Amino acid sequence: MRLHRNLVFTVIDSLLAIFNEGEYADKVVARALKKDKRWGSSDRKFVAETIYEVVRWKRLYTEIAEVKEPFTRDDIWRIFAVWAVLRGITLPDWKYFENTPARKIKGRFDELSKTRKYRESIPDWMDELGVKELGEELWTKELAAQNQQAKVVLRVNTLKTTKEKLRAQLMDLEIETEFHDGYDDALILKERANVFMTDLFKEGLFEVQDGSSQLVAPFLDVKPGMRVVDACAGAGGKTLHIASIMENKGQIIAMDLYESKQKQLKLRARRNGAFNIEYRIIDSTKVIKKLHDKADRVLIDAPCSGLGVLKRNPDSKWKLQPEFIDQIKQTQREVLQDYSKMVKVGGKLVYATCSVLPSENQEQVNHFLTTETGKNFQLIKDHKVLASESGFDGFYMALMERIK
Numbered sequence: 001m002r003l004h005r006n007l008v009f010t011v012i013d014s015l016l017a018i019f020n021e022g023e024y025a026d027k028v029v030a031r032a033l034k035k036d037k038r039w040g041s042s043d044r045k046f047v048a049e050t051i052y053e054v055v056r057w058k059r060l061y062t063e064i065a066e067v068k069e070p071f072t073r074d075d076i077w078r079i080f081a082v083w084a085v086l087r088g089i090t091l092p093d094w095k096y097f098e099n100t101p102a103r104k105i106k107g108r109f110d111e112l113s114k115t116r117k118y119r120e121s122i123p124d125w126m127d128e129l130g131v132k133e134l135g136e137e138l139w140t141k142e143l144a145a146q147n148q149q150a151k152v153v154l155r156v157n158t159l160k161t162t163k164e165k166l167r168a169q170l171m172d173l174e175i176e177t178e179f180h181d182g183y184d185d186a187l188i189l190k191e192r193a194n195v196f197m198t199d200l201f202k203e204g205l206f207e208v209q210d211g212s213s214q215l216v217a218p219f220l221d222v223k224p225g226m227r228v229v230d231a232c233a234g235a236g237g238k239t240l241h242i243a244s245i246m247e248n249k250g251q252i253i254a255m256d257l258y259e260s261k262q263k264q265l266k267l268r269a270r271r272n273g274a275f276n277i278e279y280r281i282i283d284s285t286k287v288i289k290k291l292h293d294k295a296d297r298v299l300i301d302a303p304c305s306g307l308g309v310l311k312r313n314p315d316s317k318w319k320l321q322p323e324f325i326d327q328i329k330q331t332q333r334e335v336l337q338d339y340s341k342m343v344k345v346g347g348k349l350v351y352a353t354c355s356v357l358p359s360e361n362q363e364q365v366n367h368f369l370t371t372e373t374g375k376n377f378q379l380i381k382d383h384k385v386l387a388s389e390s391g392f393d394g395f396y397m398a399l400m401e402r403i404k
């Protein structure tokens with residue numbers, strides 16, 4: 001691989017913004033990709049993937065490069081040189097790469113790779129938390145799996161097409177996909193491609209949604225004609241899946257705290273041809289109280305640490321703080337208490353997170369079931385998805401029924 005100056009400069013600027021200015025990697029990458037209209041798909045791929053790679057391996061690379069935060073521009077060049085040497089890329093004779101100690105870099109890589117927190121590149125506190133919650137062996141496997149690049153998974157919008165038809169149409173565009181047992185609406189790309197640019201996407205024939213996330217709507221056991229509340233709908237990944245399972249029959253009430261997310265959901269719903277969604281912003285307790293005992297199904301796709309989706313969001317390794325996890329657990333308790341009251345007797349509730357930590361998952365559910373509100377429910381089943389076992393994101397989902 002030959003390094004091109006303007007692509008590498010874009011990567012360096014982007015890394016400075018992410019590491020020093022605290023900007024989010026996805027936003028920075030989106031901005032970087034708009035920089036030069038002449039870039040072809042392999043240029044764009046280089047920019048996006050290199051930024052994500054360096055963000056993913058930040059701790060390992062900075063230890064090897066012997067640089068410390070806040071980074072200077074020269075430090076970022078040294079980190080980049082580590083990435084290039086470890087990828088086996090021949091460094092061009094640019095001044096930034098003068099005196100790059102390639103052999104020393106490889107030696108330090110071998111040495112540091114003996115220690116998990118460097119090899120897997122995570123902060124000490126996160127490594128300790130993972131071991132405490134999952135045990136040494138499982139955490140080691142899980143972390144390695146969550147450091148792999150995520151697959152691109154499509155969810156076929158069955159309101160508009162079928163899996164077979166869409167697969168054939170994608171094939172015409174030379175995008176090869178495969179089915180996966182147990183994931184009824186999923187098509188998995190054999191090679192990464194920018195599917196958002198296709199007309200098929202613009203026509204609403206599919207959404208991009210990880211395999212584990214696609215398990216949640218079927219787990220909720222929704223049927224056409226039901227009244228379903230998606231209490232933490234966000235931009236609506238799962239709302240849209242629920243809508244397609246319900247064949248646009250019945251009522252979905254999509255809620256969130258934030259209007260900006262709901263706006264995205266509205267756009268997506270229009271594209272998907274999902275017409276049975278009503279929208280509510282949770283700006284007072286009244287919004288919830290009005291629906292007490294009224295829903296056949298309630299989904300609480302709770303805010304969480306995201307320690308199941310590091311593949312997709314490697315910069316959360318650096319942005320997440322232990323205090324945030326404590327706070328979010330409190331929120332999880334509250335939303336379980338408050339939103340479960342919308343389920344009617346005989347109705348069902350799913351509590352889900354994209355975390356692998358038992359303290360955000362089964363322990364929250366077990367605690368809920370001991371409370372006054374929770375005593376009205378019984379656990380039907382739960383499903384703990386580890387990235388190391390499924391190949392998709394780490395997830396948790398529990399199905400409960402309101403019995404009184």
Ligand SMILES: C[S@@+](CC[C@H](N)C(=O)[O-])C[C@H]1O[C@@H](n2cnc3c(N)ncnc32)[C@H](O)[C@@H]1O
Pocket residue numbers: 231232233234235236237238239255256257258261282301302303304331335
């Ligand atoms: C895991 S995300 C939801 C993802 C979304 N369901 C999807 O499938 O695309 C959690 C959502 O909960 C929302 N949230 C946070 N605190 C909340 C609360 N107290 N009540 C309702 N929603 C909340 C966040 O804004 C966020 O959109």
